[in-house]
Amino acid sequence: MKSSRTMSFSTRFGVFWASLGLFFVLWEVAALSTGNSLILVGPVPVLQALIALLQNHLPRGALGIQGADAAILQTLATIVFGFVLACVVGIPIGLIMGRWKKAETLIDPWLSAAYSIPIVILIPMLYFAIGADFFAEVFVTFLLTVFTIIVNTHHGVKYVSSALAEVGKSYGASETQFLAKIILPASMPDIISGMRIGMGRAILAAVLAEVLMSGNGLGGMMMTFQDVLNTPYMMAAVFLIGLMGIAVLQLPKILEHRLFRWKETESFSREMRR
Amino acid sequence: MEGNGELFQGDEKMNTSYARCIILPGSLAIFVAVWWAIAAAVNNSREIVGPYQTGTAFVSLFTDPPLTRLMAAGLQVTMTSILLGFALAAVVGVPIGVLMGRYLIVDLFCDPWVNIWYSIPAIAFVPLAMNWTGVSATSSVLIAFLITVFTIIINVYGGVKNISGSLVDCGVAYGATQTQIMTKIILPATLPNIMVGLRLGISRAIEGVIIAEMVFTVVGIGGLMDDAADNLQLALSGALIIVLAIISLSLAEVMKFITRRAVAWKESQAMIRE
Numbered sequence: 037m038k039s040s041r042t043m044s045f046s047t048r049f050g051v052f053w054a055s056l057g058l059f060f061v062l063w064e065v066a067a068l069s070t071g072n073s074l075i076l077v078g079p080v081p082v083l084q085a086l087i088a089l090l091q092n093h094l095p096r097g098a099l100g101i102q103g104a105d106a107a108i109l110q111t112l113a114t115i116v117f118g119f120v121l122a123c124v125v126g127i128p129i130g131l132i133m134g135r136w137k138k139a140e141t142l143i144d145p146w147l148s149a150a151y152s153i154p155i156v157i158l159i160p161m162l163y164f165a166i167g168a169d170f171f172a173e174v175f176v177t178f179l180l181t182v183f184t185i186i187v188n189t190h191h192g193v194k195y196v197s198s199a200l201a202e203v204g205k206s207y208g209a210s211e212t213q214f215l216a217k218i219i220l221p222a223s224m225p226d227i228i229s230g231m232r233i234g235m236g237r238a239i240l241a242a243v244l245a246e247v248l249m250s251g252n253g254l255g256g257m258m259m260t261f262q263d264v265l266n267t268p269y270m271m272a273a274v275f276l277i278g279l280m281g282i283a284v285l286q287l288p289k290i291l292e293h294r295l296f297r298w299k300e301t302e303s304f305s306r307e308m309r310r
Numbered sequence: 311m312e313g314n315g316e317l318f319q320g321d322e323k324m325n326t327s328y329a330r331c332i333i334l335p336g337s338l339a340i341f342v343a344v345w346w347a348i349a350a351a352v353n354n355s356r357e358i359v360g361p362y363q364t365g366t367a368f369v370s371l372f373t374d375p376p377l378t379r380l381m382a383a384g385l386q387v388t389m390t391s392i393l394l395g396f397a398l399a400a401v402v403g404v405p406i407g408v409l410m411g412r413y414l415i416v417d418l419f420c421d422p423w424v425n426i427w428y429s430i431p432a433i434a435f436v437p438l439a440m441n442w443t444g445v446s447a448t449s450s451v452l453i454a455f456l457i458t459v460f461t462i463i464i465n466v467y468g469g470v471k472n473i474s475g476s477l478v479d480c481g482v483a484y485g486a487t488q489t490q491i492m493t494k495i496i497l498p499a500t501l502p503n504i505m506v507g508l509r510l511g512i513s514r515a516i517e518g519v520i521i522a523e524m525v526f527t528v529v530g531i532g533g534l535m536d537d538a539a540d541n542l543q544l545a546l547s548g549a550l551i552i553v554l555a556i557i558s559l560s561l562a563e564v565m566k567f568i569t570r571r572a573v574a575w576k577e578s579q580a581m582i583r584e
Contacts, residue, residue: 051418059423075441145334152562153555154517157532160524160539161547165358240431247433247525248536255433259525262437270437278430285429 077268085272095269101260102252108276111253114170114242115284118177119235126182126234127227130189135219140190147190150183156241159248168249173242176249180241181234188230192223235284243277254280359544367545368552377546380534381553387447388519388530389557395454396515402455403462403511404504410463411470412496424467428460432518436525447529450522454515461514462507469503470496505569512565516558531557 060079067078088095089104102110133140133147159176166172196219204218246255254277261270342361349360371381409416410424435456439449477499481491523532527540535550 048418051415052422055419055422141333142337146337149555149559152513153558154513154520156517156524157520157535157551157554160536161358161544161551164356164539164542164544165352236429236431240433243431244433244521247436258434258437262440267441270441274434274438277434278426281431281434282426282429286425 073267074265075267077271081268082271082275085268086275089269089272089276095261095266101257104257104276107252107254107257110170111242111246111255111280114173114177114245114253115235115238117174118242119181119231119238121174121178122181122185122234122238123231125178126185126230127189130186130227130230131193131215131219133186133190134193134223135215140194147183147186151187155180155183156244159245163249170250172249173245173253176245177238177241181238184234184237185227185230188233189223189227192226192230193219196222232285236281239277239281239284355544356542359548363545364548364552367543368549371546371549371553381531381550384529384531384534385553385557387450388523388532388554391447391450391454391519391522391530392512392515392561395451395519396458396512398451398455399458399462399511399515400508403459403507404466407463407466407504407507408470408492408496408500410467411473411500412492417467420463424460424463427456428464432457432514432521433525435518436522439522440526445526445528449526450519450529453522454518457518458511458515462504462511465503465507465510466500469500469507472503473499502573505565505572509562509565509569512561513558516561520554 064078067076070076073081085095092103092105094101094103101107129143133143158179162172162176166175200218200222201214204214209217242253243255243258246253247259250256251259254273258270258273258277261267261273345361349358352358355363371377406416406420410420411417432453435453436449439452439456443449443452473496477495478491481495486494519530520532523530524536527533527536531550531554535547535554538544538547538550
């Protein structure tokens with residue numbers, strides 16, 4: 037335990053690749069022992085299907101779906117529009133809730149209800165209320181994302197260190213200055229982490245909307261391959277969706293690390309005091 | 311309270327019990343009124359149904375014996391899937407999280423996979439589970455497990471990692487064995503994080519089961535609801551949404567209650583120091 041804290045770089049590297057290798061070996065073994073390509077196929081056919089998909093080759097039999105590039109573009113567009121809309125609406129609401137007690141008392145019960153009810157259950161109803169076009173999917177994405185962003189912004193604004201706020205007050209900052217120069221920068225890490233979690237929700241929402249509503253995009257593609265029992269291509273589509281999730285969730289984490297070193301050290305020192 | 315006060319504009323104090331008595335029923339009334347107005351404006355029962363029809367359908371869920379039987383059967387499947395998937399995830403996730411936080415070799419081995427699987431949107435598991443265990447409640451359990459377990463692992467892991475070193479050092483200095491350090495120091499100190507993980511986990515489990523059931527359309531309350539919507543019985547669908555909302559709200563409340571009981575000592579300790 038004590039010695040393992042100071043493990044050399046090459047050991048870390050080795051363990052990582054061993055873990056990666058073990059996964060693919062287990063996958064292949066599982067595929068071989070199942071022996072049924074309808075249930076599980078090994079990594080090789082899936083990677084072949086993935087490459088074929090990325091070169092825009094579709095297998096025969098899967099009718100009525102877009103090419104991979106169009107599907108990826110459509111899913112990305114849904115994610116981006118829904119997410120940006122959620123930020124534009126959610127961040128101001130969170131800010132207002134964190135600053136004004138009345139607004140908080142009014143909105144909070146709604147927020148906690150919306151937060152503990154799985155909003156996905158509304159999708160079948162929304163299908164009839166607003167249709168199944170691109171805007172309906174953007175709306176679903178917005179709806180599943182916005183509450184996460186509000187909750188995180190609210191929390192960040194509400195718990196800005198009082199030491200920071202008092203300095204601003206005693207130097208006579210106006211409300212605008214106070215918001216722009218103290219509250220926003222200090223709560224930015226929380227807002228960003230809300231956006232990161234929200235981005236994960238946006239991907240889920242966009243793909244789910246495609247599966248349940250229009251049948252377009254990556255989600256539609258995945259379910260079409262599932263319907264025609266083309267397991268390698270279905271798993272390749274799952275891979276694409278998974279890769280999208282990983283890219284979107286890991287990239288901001290790295291960015292956050294770079295941008296908010298100062299915040300981390302502060303919270304760390306607070307931790308030590310406690 | 312963690313030393314950071316709540317920062318509000320001015321001194322707007324509001325009696326919380328007053329707020330609960332007035333604002334909750336008030337906002338509920340506004341919600342029903344807006345809903346009724348939209349439904350009346352659209353005036354098309356194939357697009358949106360008003361609160362009255364939905365309320366009638368909700369009552370008929372309990373008074374109409376065939377409907378009640380249908381709902382009870384669906385409810386049983388859904389609740390079993392949620393609780394089973396969640397319990398499995400807790401039993402598997404908590405130990406893995408503790409081991410990852412405590413032993414660097416386990417951390418290095420599991421961390422990439424936990425992060426990758428955590429980033430994959432739940433819907434991507436649905437076709438895989440359909441292939442492996444068919445369109446059944448077993449698949450719902452599998453999906454609930456898969457999307458819950460990584461949330462729990464990540465929270466427990468974060469908790470163990472952030473345990474103040476002085477606590478463990480103290481144990482080591484007084485000659486505690488590894489088992490004692492684990493059961494008397496690490497586990498109690500991590501309990502708040504474990505509870506957070508479990509609370510996030512149960513809402514993810516609910517969401518996962520409902521997503522699965524909506525795609526499968528033949529099992530559980532989610533399936534009933536999707537099926538009713540497909541048959542244009544929007545009032546019934548809305549009533550089932552209310553049932554699901556009540557279930558998820560009460561599960562969230564139960565988890566909140568358990569958390570408060572479990573980590574009461576932690577809060578009171580902090581209060582004394584304050």
